[in-house]
Amino acid sequence: MDRSSVSWRGYIPAITTPFDSSGALDLPALHQQIDWYRAEGLHGIVVAGTSGEWFSLSTEERADLFAAAARHRAEDFVVIGACNAFTAAEAVVHARAAERVGLDGILLTPPPYVVPNPREVVQFYSDVSDATDIAMCVYNWPRGCVVDMGPDLLGELADVENVVAIKNSTGDFASFLAGMYALEGRVRYFGLPTSPLGADLALLGHGDGLMGSGGVLGSDHPGFWDAVDAGDRDRAVELGARDRVVMQAWFTPDYGVRFGNQQAIMKTALRLRGVPAGHVRRPLLELSADEVDLIASTLASLDIETVR
Template identity: 70%
Template sequence: MNRNSVNWRGYIPAITTPFTREGALDIDALHTQMSWLVDEGIHGAILAGTSGEWFSMTAPERARLFMAGAEHRGGAFPVLGACNAFTPREAIVHARAAEAAGLDGILLTPPPYIVPNRNEIVAFYQAVNDATDIPLTVYNWPRGCVVDMDADLLGELAQIENVVAIKNSTGDFASFLAGMYALEKDVRYFGLPTNAMGADLAMLGHGDGLMGTGGILGRDQAGFWNAVDDGDRETAIELGKRDRVYMDAWFRSDYGVQFGNQQAIIKTALRLRGIPAGFVRAPLLELTPEEIARVEATLLELGIETGSLTDD
C-alpha cells in the first residue's frame, strides 16, 4: 500500500463519541452527528480518537462504535477508526474490529505515557501492520504520547507495508515541514495549518489536508480545502480565519486547552449548535456554567446561532 491506495484529503476531523448523561454509549446520537457532518460536506471522520475518548471505552464498545460509524462511509466520506492502546495486543484487537466493521482505515499513535524508544515504536507499528490488512495512518501526537517522532523515524514507519498516511501534530513546524517534503510522495501527509501558509503550501501541491478536532464549524472547515482545490486563495484564507477564532479562544499553541477539557469543549459547542454530541465520561468533567458561556460567546462571535443545552 501507499498514498495512492486511498483517496483521503481535506478536512477529516476526529469526532466526539456521544455518551448519555449516565455514561452509556449513545449510538443514535452518533448517527445524527455523522449525518450532519456528511451534510456539511466534511471530507471524512475519525472514530475513537482523543476527541472520541478512546481511553474510557471498553474494546466491545469501540468495536460497536466502529460498526455504527461504518454505516456512514462512502467514496467522498472515508471513516477511520483510532486504535490507540498501550500494547500491540490491544491495538490489534481494535484494528481487527475496524477491519471487520469495514472501515476505510485506522489511526494509531505510539503507546501513550510509557515513552517507548525508536526501536519499540517501529516494532509496535510493525506488529499491528502484520496482524491486519487495513490501511494505517501513523499519528505523531507528542502532547499525548510524550515522544515526538522526527522525519527519519516517520520515514522508517512509512516503509511499513500498510502505512498510507501520517498525521503529524508536532509543535515543531520545522520538523513538520521536513517530514512533509521527505514523505509526501510515499504517504498522505496531514497537519497543514488553516492559514495563508497552509493554503499556499497546499496550492503548491504539498500535504493532503488536516485531521482536526470535532468538525464544529462544519462546511466552513471543509470549505477551506475546497477553496484550495479550486485555486481560490482568498476564500480559503477567510475561512481559515474562522477556524483560528475558536482555536485561539479555547486552545493553546501546544494543542492543550485554556479551560475545562478538550472533549467537553467540543461536545458543548456541538450541543449548542443543536448536534447531539452527548456528554463526557469520567474522569473528564462537564464544563461549568461560566465555561459554557465562554464557548457560546465564541460561537456567537462567529455568527453561529446557539440554542439551550438539554440532557437529550
C-alpha cells in the same frame, strides 16, 4: 500499500463519542451527529480518537462504535477507526474490529505513557501491520504520547507495509515541514494549518489536509480545502481565519486547552449548535457555566447561532 492506496484528503476530524447523562454509549446520537457532518460536507471522520474518548471505551464499545460508524461510509466520506492502545496486541484487536466492519483505515498513536524509543516505535507499528490488512495512519501527537516522532522516524514508519498516511500534530513547525518534504510522494500527510501559510503550502501541492478535532464549525472546515482545490486562495484564507478564532480562543499552540478539557469543549460547542454530541464520561467533567458562556461567545463572534 502507499499513498496511492487511499484517496484520503481534505478535512477528516476526530469526532466526539456521544454518551448519555448516565455515561452509556448513545449510538442513535452518533448516527445523528454523523448525518450532520455529512450534510456539512466533511470529507470523512475518525471515530474513537482522543476527541472520541478512546481511553474510557471498553473493547466491546469501540467495536460497536466502529460498526455504527461504518454504516456511513461512502465514496466521498472516509470513516477511519482509531486503535490507540498500550500494546500492539490490544491495537490489533481493535484494528481487526475495524477490518470486520469495513472501515477505510485505522489511526494509531505510539503507546501513550510508555515513552517507547524509536526502535520500539517501529516494532509497535510493524506488529500491528503484520497482523492486519487495513490501511494505517500514523499519528504523531507528542502532547498526549510524550514521544515526538521526527522526520527520520516517520520516514522509517512510512516503510511499514500498511502505513499510507501520517497525521503530524507536533508543536514543532520546523519538524512538521521537514517531515512534509521528506515524505512527499510516499504517504498522505495531514496537519497543515488553516492559516495563510497553510493555504499557500496546500496551493503549492504540499500536504493532503487536516485531521482536526470535533468539526464544530461544520462546512467551514471542508470549505477551506475545497477552496484550495478550486485554486481560490482568498476564500481559503477567509474560512481559515474563522478556524483560527476557535483555535486561539480555546486551545494553546501545542494543542493543549486553555480551560476545561478538549472533549467537553467540543461536545459543548456541538450541543450549542443543536448537534447531539452527548456528554463526557468520567474521569472528564463538563464545563462550568462560565466556560460554556465562553464557548457560546466564540461561536457568536463567528455569527453562528446557538441554542441553550
